Amino acid sequence: MPFPFQRLCGPEDRAIPRNYVYTWLNYALAASGLTGPGNEPLRYTPHDFRRIFVTDALSSGLPAHIAARICGHQTVDTTLGYAAIYPEDVINHHRAFFARRRSLRPSSECREPTAQEWQDFLAHFELRKVALGVCARDFGTPCVHEHACIRCPVLRPDPEQLPRLEEMRANLLVRLQEAKEQGWLGEVAAIEASIAAAEQKLAAMRDLAARHPAVHLGMPDFPGVVARIDTEQRNEDAKQQP
Incomplete structure (x- = not known):
């Protein structure tokens, strides 16, 4: 069995x-x-x-x-x-x-990186820090969007930069109105794409901020300790008076 x-x-x-x-x-x-x-x-x-x-x-x-x-x-x-x-x-x-x-694998692929290669690797992550958050592009790849971070899909937005992005969206609306008045149709299409991307980034920032809300705890105070110290100080002063 x-x-x-x-x-x-x-x-x-x-x-x-x-x-x-x-x-x-x-x-x-x-x-x-x-x-x-x-x-x-x-x-x-x-x-x-x-x-x-x-x-x-x-x-x-x-x-x-x-x-x-x-x-x-x-x-x-x-x-x-x-x-x-x-x-x-x-x-x-x-x-x-x-x-x-x-x-x-071939032994040549498992060699230790040179000092210059290691510095280039570290510098890549420093260059990924942008005003609206962090760029998530891979190491050794160029910026295919020509540093147009608002429209870049690999941008990881930082919720703390929400006021900055709102200001940039307001500026884009002003530029869109000017482009329409001047008849710059190509500029209108580009700005509208930037506004749509900015609105998506704003929604992502608000969603992240809602998931991790910041709670202000205030400054701690000790009223009981302060009152006790003041009372002890007054008693000591009274003893020293003639």
Whole structure:
């Protein structure tokens, strides 16, 4: 029979009931004298050993879909939910993954960057800081929108710059009126595109500000302490007077 816990009952083998296994687990833990981090008694259930098995199997290299079939899970996501992931395991597996990848790539692609290349990399992130927020373009790529940040889709707007963008939108409306009066149709189309992009950025800023509202806590005061100090000072002055 495909049961990890079974016993002979008369002429046939039967699965051991879960409550029976749970009872003997408690007996074994009590006899071992093991305790938790706070000296509390350890408690296990039969289901905990499935989690222990999956964690140990996956960390030992067993593919997740194979572990899912062994456990009888319908999806791999259920099996992955059983695995306990520790920070040290994440670091070790991350390093091992890159070590395997680097062993398959030419050695010239895994060289250390020069001082100039590293400075260029750091300078790229400094250049991504703009008035309305942060530019999210990738390293080594030029600004394809010719620094028209209002219309740029990769701009990450900063909610604190909302007043600045509102002022820029007001200026665009003034320029749009002038362009219409002068008959500059090309300028009208460009300004209207900028206004539409500015309104989208304003909506994004207001949404971000609503998610993370700033709460002014004010300056702390201690009226009880001040009153007590003033009373003590007056009593001391009274003692010093003739």
